[in-house]
Amino acid sequence: MKLVLSGYYGFDNVGDEAILYSIISAFRELDPKIELTVLSNQPEKTAKQYGVQAVNRWKLSDIAKVIKAADGVISGGGSLLQDKTGNRSVIYYSAIMWIAKFFRKPYFIYAQGVGPVDRPFNQRIVKASLEGTALLTVRDEESAEFLRKIGVKKSIQLVPDPVLGIAVEEENGRLVEGDYFAVSVRDWPSEHNFLKEVAAGLDVFVEKGYEILFIPMHGEHDEATSEETVKLMKHHAFIAPHDGTINQKVRWIEDSHLLIGMRLHALIFAAVVDKPFVALSYDPKIDSFAQLCKQPVAAHVNEKWEAAEFVSVINRQLEHMDAAKEKLMSYTQDAKRQAKQTAANVLAILNK
Numbered sequence: 500m501k502l503v504l505s506g507y508y509g510f511d512n513v514g515d516e517a518i519l520y521s522i523i524s525a526f527r528e529l530d531p532k533i534e535l536t537v538l539s540n541q542p543e544k545t546a547k548q549y550g551v552q553a554v555n556r557w558k559l560s561d562i563a564k565v566i567k568a569a570d571g572v573i574s575g576g577g578s579l580l581q582d583k584t585g586n587r588s589v590i591y592y593s594a595i596m597w598i599a600k601f602f603r604k605p606y607f608i609y610a611q612g613v614g615p616v617d618r619p620f621n622q623r624i625v626k627a628s629l630e631g632t633a634l635l636t637v638r639d640e641e642s643a644e645f646l647r648k649i650g651v652k653k654s655i656q657l658v659p660d661p662v663l664g665i666a667v668e669e670e671n672g673r674l675v676e677g678d679y680f681a682v683s684v685r686d687w688p689s690e691h692n693f694l695k696e697v698a699a700g701l702d703v704f705v706e707k708g709y710e711i712l713f714i715p716m717h718g719e720h721d722e723a724t725s726e727e728t729v730k731l732m733k734h735h736a737f738i739a740p741h742d743g744t745i746n747q748k749v750r751w752i753e754d755s756h757l758l759i760g761m762r763l764h765a766l767i768f769a770a771v772v773d774k775p776f777v778a779l780s781y782d783p784k785i786d787s788f789a790q791l792c793k794q795p796v797a798a799h800v801n802e803k804w805e806a807a808e809f810v811s812v813i814n815r816q817l818e819h820m821d822a823a824k825e826k827l828m829s830y831t832q833d834a835k836r837q838a839k840q841t842a843a844n845v846l847a848i849l850n851k
Contacts, residue, residue, distance in 0.1 A: 500849065501534045501569045502526065505595045507577055509540030509556065511718035514662075514764025517745045518576045521661040522609065523549055525842035536565045538595070563598055571849050572599040575609030576638065576661050578763075578784055580628075582621045589621045593628040605633035607845050610658050610838075612763075612784045613642040622649045629653060633848055636841055639787035656844075660788075662767045663831065664838030670750040675737055679710035681755035682736075683765035685717065686724045687781045691803045694724070697779070698731035699806035700813070701759075711736035714751055716762040718742065757816065759797070763788060770831050775823035777816050779809075791834075793826035 504522060507515040519537065526533050535552065539545035542553035554561040566572055572595065579592040599606040608629060616622050626649050629635055636656045637643050643655045684697065701711050713729065713736060715721035722741035729736045739751055752758050752765065753772035760766045761779040766788055769776040778789040778796045789796050797812040798804045816823055 500530055500532070500846070501536070502845075503566050503569045503572045503599075504535060504537045504551075505556075505572060505574045505592065506538075506579060508537055509542065509545050509553075511541075511742075513716045513718075513743075513745055513748055514762060514767070515577050517662045517665065517764055517768070518660075519545075520549065520745060521665045521838070522573065522576070522842065523551065524666070525661065525664060525839040526846070528839065529842055529846055536569065538562060562595065563602075566595075566598050566604055567602045569604055571633070571845070572596070572604055572606040573609050573845065574606060575611045575636075578612045578614075578782075580611065580613045580616060580625050582616050582618050583782070586618070586621060589616060589624055593624050596628045596631065600631055605849065606631070607634045607848075608632050608636055609845070610636050610638045610661050610841055611642065612638050612787070614645045615783065616645070616649070626650050634844060636844075639784065639791065641783055641787045658841050659834035659838045660767055661838050661841065662764060663771060663834045665745070665749075665771060667749050667753075667771060668746050670746055672747065672750075673754055674739055674751060675710045675712050675754075677710045678708070678756050679712050679737075679754075680704060681752045681758045681760075681765075681769075682711055682713045682725075682728075683716050683721070683758070683760040683762045684713065684724050684728055684779070685721055685761050685781070687761075687800050689781075689800045691800065693779075693798070693800040693804075694728045695731050696798075696804065696806045696809055697759075698728050700809040701728075701736065702733045703806070703810050704813070705732075705734040705736070709756065712751065712755065713738045714743075714748055714765065715739065715741040716748070716765050721762070757813070757820075759813065761785070761800075766792070766794075770827060771835075773824060773828050773831055775816060775820055775827055777813050792830050794823065 537553045538556040539553045546553040636658045713725035758769040758776040781800045
């Protein structure tokens with residue numbers, strides 16, 4: 500069996516790399532002899548890191564060659580079909596599906612979060628692309644509702660994010676000795692200086708005796724935003740190495756007292772180890788996952804709010820940590836088991 504994996508891979512974004520790792524692991528667990536080829540921005544690095552074949556995601560001739568030789572194409576997971584950052588994502592990922600269609604290869608939407616797709620032309624592209632899928636799975640109800648709204652008639656399955664199924668290994672190397680909050684921030688255009696309010700809010704908890712550990716989820720990009728936030732704080736805070744492994748970042752979150760997270764996969768890493776969290780939202784996918792896990796969203800970065808409101812939400816979470824963990828586990832216990840089922844469903848279709 501030969502599969503091609505298409506996604507936002509090879510960009511040093513630990514969330515997307517965790518998706519890739521979890522998809523590879525799920526397929527190999529089911530079929531150790533499966534041959535996987537990843538479309539990557541850094542094919543040599545991806546091939547070495549995961550023990551797969553990899554080709555440059557920008558070389559059309561190489562992509563066509565590997566898809567022609569494959570039994571199927573996986574598109575996902577993550578938020579691939581969206582035009583929040585421009586038209587490029589919708590066009591690129593849809594083009595991969597159309598190449599598969601040209602060679603009469605089945606293609607699968609694998610636990611994606613779809614949207615926002617605001618431009619009518621892009622909505623038509625998404626609709627046309629997804630109607631041809633052999634299996635259409637999304638990770639949240641909002642994505643399913645959006646697809647139905649734009650007219651997708653194909654059956655849509657709601658499945659957990661694949662990262663919830665990863666196995667976490669033992670890891671030595673605690674970075675902070677005291678009781679600490681793990682914090683994940685990212686840059687995001689906003690008229691409101693939300694990082695200033697985050698910094699002021701975190702200072703309140705430093706004064707209560709907590710340490711702060713920033714965990715960059717997207718390499719040097721998030722490291723820079725973490726450094727910017729630390730400079731806005733009155734008190735000292737730690738920043739974890741931006742090039743930490745997936746396993747290390749999960750463990751750093753697990754060792755924390757609470758996660759305050761802006762990156763989706765920081766929240767998902769917390770869910771993997773049943774760590775209560777408080778979300779800071781910049782995108783509907785954050786609200787969707789927080790809702791699934793029954794964890795609070797402290798604020799939305801595109802709206803005006805002050806540090807006191809941010810602090811108030813965190814304090815309420817701290818006051819009810821046992822209940823917060825119980826709510827979280829009411830989702831994660833089943834979701835962890837179901838996360839690998841998507842791979843099994845793909846193979847069942849291909850083996851018919």
